[in-house]
Amino acid sequence: MKFETPAADNPIDQLKIIGQPVSRIDGPLKTTGTAPYAYERHDVAPNAAHGFVVGATIARGRITALDTSAAEAAPGVVAVVTAANAGPLKKGNNNTALLLAGPEVEHYHQAVALVVADTFEQARAAAALVKVDYAPAEGAFDLAKAMEGAVRPEKGDGMGGAADTAVGDFHGAFAAAPVRLDATYSTPDQTHAMMEPYASTAAWDGDRLTVWTSNQMIEWGRSDLARMLGLPKDRVRLISPYIGGGFGGKLFIRADALLAALGARAAGRPVKVALHRPLIVNNTTHRPATIQRIRIGAGRDGRITAIGHKSWSGDLPGGGLETAVNQTRLLYAGAHRLTAMRLATLHLPEGNAMRAPGEAPGLMALEIAMDEMAEKLGIDPVEFRVLNDTERDPENPDRPFSQRQLVACLRLGAERFGWSRRNPKPGQVRDGDWLVGMGMAVGFRNNLLMKSGARVRLDGEGRVTVETAMTDIGTGSYTILAQTAAEMMGVGLDKVRVVLGDSSLPASCGSGGQWGANNATSGVYAACMKLREEVARTLGFNSKEAVFADGEVRAGNRAVPLAQAAGADGLTAEDTIEYGDLGKRYQQSTFAGHFVEMAVDAATGEARVRRMLAVCAAGRILNPKTARSQVIGAMTMGVGAALFEELAVDRRHGFFVNHDLAGYEVPVHADIPHQEVIFLDETDPMSSPMKAKGVGELGLCGVGAAVANALYNATGVRVRDYPITLDKYI
Numbered sequence: 001m002k003f004e005t006p007a008a009d010n011p012i013d014q015l016k017i018i019g020q021p022v023s024r025i026d027g028p029l030k031t032t033g034t035a036p037y038a039y040e041r042h043d044v045a046p047n048a049a050h051g052f053v054v055g056a057t058i059a060r061g062r063i064t065a066l067d068t069s070a071a072e073a074a075p076g077v078v079a080v081v082t083a084a085n086a087g088p089l090k091k092g093n094n095n096t097a098l099l100l101a102g103p104e105v106e107h108y109h110q111a112v113a114l115v116v117a118d119t120f121e122q123a124r125a126a127a128a129l130v131k132v133d134y135a136p137a138e139g140a141f142d143l144a145k146a147m148e149g150a151v152r153p154e155k156g157d158g159m160g161g162a163a164d165t166a167v168g169d170f171h172g173a174f175a176a177a178p179v180r181l182d183a184t185y186s187t188p189d190q191t192h193a194m195m196e197p198y199a200s201t202a203a204w205d206g207d208r209l210t211v212w213t214s215n216q217m218i219e220w221g222r223s224d225l226a227r228m229l230g231l232p233k234d235r236v237r238l239i240s241p242y243i244g245g246g247f248g249g250k251l252f253i254r255a256d257a258l259l260a261a262l263g264a265r266a267a268g269r270p271v272k273v274a275l276h277r278p279l280i281v282n283n284t285t286h287r288p289a290t291i292q293r294i295r296i297g298a299g300r301d302g303r304i305t306a307i308g309h310k311s312w313s314g315d316l317p318g319g320g321l322e323t324a325v326n327q328t329r330l331l332y333a334g335a336h337r338l339t340a341m342r343l344a345t346l347h348l349p350e351g352n353a354m355r356a357p358g359e360a361p362g363l364m365a366l367e368i369a370m371d372e373m374a375e376k377l378g379i380d381p382v383e384f385r386v387l388n389d390t391e392r393d394p395e396n397p398d399r400p401f402s403q404r405q406l407v408a409c410l411r412l413g414a415e416r417f418g419w420s421r422r423n424p425k426p427g428q429v430r431d432g433d434w435l436v437g438m439g440m441a442v443g444f445r446n447n448l449l450m451k452s453g454a455r456v457r458l459d460g461e462g463r464v465t466v467e468t469a470m471t472d473i474g475t476g477s478y479t480i481l482a483q484t485a486a487e488m489m490g491v492g493l494d495k496v497r498v499v500l501g502d503s504s505l506p507a508s509c510g511s512g513g514q515w516g517a518n519n520a521t522s523g524v525y526a527a528c529m530k531l532r533e534e535v536a537r538t539l540g541f542n543s544k545e546a547v548f549a550d551g552e553v554r555a556g557n558r559a560v561p562l563a564q565a566a567g568a569d570g571l572t573a574e575d576t577i578e579y580g581d582l583g584k585r586y587q588q589s590t591f592a593g594h595f596v597e598m599a600v601d602a603a604t605g606e607a608r609v610r611r612m613l614a615v616c617a618a619g620r621i622l623n624p625k626t627a628r629s630q631v632i633g634a635m636t637m638g639v640g641a642a643l644f645e646e647l648a649v650d651r652r653h654g655f656f657v658n659h660d661l662a663g664y665e666v667p668v669h670a671d672i673p674h675q676e677v678i679f680l681d682e683t684d685p686m687s688s689p690m691k692a693k694g695v696g697e698l699g700l701c702g703v704g705a706a707v708a709n710a711l712y713n714a715t716g717v718r719v720r721d722y723p724i725t726l727d728k729y730i
C-alpha cells in the first residue's frame, strides 16, 4: 500500500483497542525468565558448543604471530577460528571495521580468535592459551587534539543530508547582534549498556545458515551476514524474537553472530557465542564523543537573528559523524544560520548509533546554550523558546512541519511543573542542606518513514495471526501490533497472535530510530486492509460497506462470524506500507518539553533528581502504557547522560577503560523519586494511516540539558562538559 496523504478516516480511528493502555503481551515471559533469548536456544541447538572470543590487546597495528596450538590441545576444545583459517571475509555494509581481525588490527578488543569447546569454561580457559604477538602502530585517541585535522566528510551527514548548511549571512548577523553567546560544549563517549549481552547461536544445514541472535534489524542483519560470508542472501536466516535491550548497539551484525557462524562451520555442530561483558565496550560500537561550538545572536527583544552550530567527532577511517547539529537546523527560527560537522580520524573502537544518535548529544549542548542565552537576555527560558518557535523548516521555508505542537508542550509543562515558582537567579533556593533548582529543555527527534511489510492470517476459528520480521527490543512491538490487528479485524486481543523476529517472515522496518511503532503497525494495517477485502470478497460484500466488529463482519442486514468467513482453509493477506517522497515534502518531527528539579547538597555536592516531567507531542499514542514506559526509561537514561555516563579513554593505548557495569554507571528508576509523562492529544495525518509517530528516542532528547540547567539554577555554576560530576561544580 502506497500511503497517500492526508490519512483518511479508517478503521483504526475507532480506538476500541488502539490507544488503550494494554500491558505487554510478552511481559510474563520476560519477567518469569522464560522468553527464549539467543544464548538459551537449547530447544533448537541442544548440542551446541560454546565459543569464547579473544580480543586484540592493541588499538592499532599488526599481528606478527598467532599461536593456537596450546589452545587446540586444551581439554574439550573443538576448533579455534582465526582470520588465517576462516576463509575470505568481507566487511558488512554497516560495519566500519572487520569483525575478525588479522593480520591488521583496527581497534582494541577487535576479535582475533574464537575458541570453541564443549563447555563455556573449557572455551574460556583455552582462550587464555592463545598466544598473540603484535607490532603496535601509533594511533590518534584524543578528540581534542585530532579535531585540528578534522575534515568535512564527503558522504555528508551519512543520512542523505549535508555536513554543512548556511542560510543568509551568519557572520555579519552574529557580529551585529546586541546580545551574543559563543560557547563550547563537550559530550563524552558513551556505551549502550543494555542488559542482554550480544549473543548468537548458529547452526549450518549444508550451505544454509541459521542464526538465533539478538538484533534490532533483521533485514539489514541478514544482508550483512550473507555479505560477510560471501553467501547468497537466501541462504541466511536470522531469528531474533526476544531482545534484552539494544539502544542502537544491536542495529548491526556484531562479532558474536559472525563468529558463531564461523565457529559452527569449523566445529561441524551448532555454536553459541556471547560477548562477555568486559569485551563488549571495546569490541562493539559506542556513541562517539563530541565537541560543539554554539553561537547565538539575538535582538534585545529576544528574537534570534543568528544561530551557528559546529560539531566535531571522531571515528575510525571509513567511519562517520555523530550528527550533533541536525536538530539545530530545524528547531528555532533565525534568518542567518550556519551549521557544520567535522570528522576526525580516531583509532578508538568503531563509533556508531546509540539511542537518538546525533540529536541526543546535540541537544545536550544546544539546550544549555539556549538557557545561557535566555539568562543573558533576561527572558524566562520557556518564553525564549516560545518566542523563537517556527512552523516551517527554517532552512527551507517552503517545507512545513506536518505537526508541531512544541509551544503547547512547553506551556502545559510549565503549568503542570509549577515553573512559575522557579527563582531565575541561580543558587538562591535552600531546603535545609540542599540547594534546589529547576531546569527545562526542549526535546526534538525526527519521525522517519520506512517501508514495512506484514502478513495476516484469519483461521477457521476466527483467530488472527500476524507475521512480520519486526523486532521487540523491550519496547512493546508485540503488543501494539496485536492491538492494530485486533482493531482492524474487529476481534478481541485474545484472538490475535503475533510472530516476530524471523527473516523468513515479510521484511519489516525493524526497531531503530524510533520508527518501529509507526511503520511496523502501518505494515500490519496495510496487510489487514487487504485481508478485510479478501473476507468481503469471499462473502460477496462490498468491502467499503463491510463492518468488522465483535468477531463478525456485517453488511446490510447480514452478519457472518469471521470464523465462518475464513472457511476451513483460512484466508491470508500480505502487504507492505510505502511512502514515496512524503518524508521529504513535510518535515516530520516529534517534540517534548522536559522539566527537572534537582537538589545539590551544599556541603558535599551530591546531586539528586527530585522530579521530572515530560510533555510530548508525538502523533497518536498507540498504547499510552508502553509509550510512557519508553519515555520514563529514556528520561532515566538522560539523567545518566547528564551526571554519570562516560567511557574513560586511555589516550596512550587507545581503549575505553571502564568496560563493565561496575565502572560505567547508569541510574535506575529507584534513583528518581518522581517522573511524570503527559502526551498531547495529537494525530498526524501525514505520518501514516496510523497517524502515529515514535517516542522512544524523543524521551531522551533534551533531558541531559534539562538536568544541567536545573543544576545550574541550583548551584550557580555553569558546566559545559558532560558528564556533570561534582568535581566540576563544587
Ligand code: MOS
Pocket (backbone or CB within 6 Å): 216, 246, 247, 248, 249, 251, 353, 354, 355, 356, 357, 511, 512, 513, 514
Ligand atoms: Mo536507534 S540508535 O536507531 O536503535
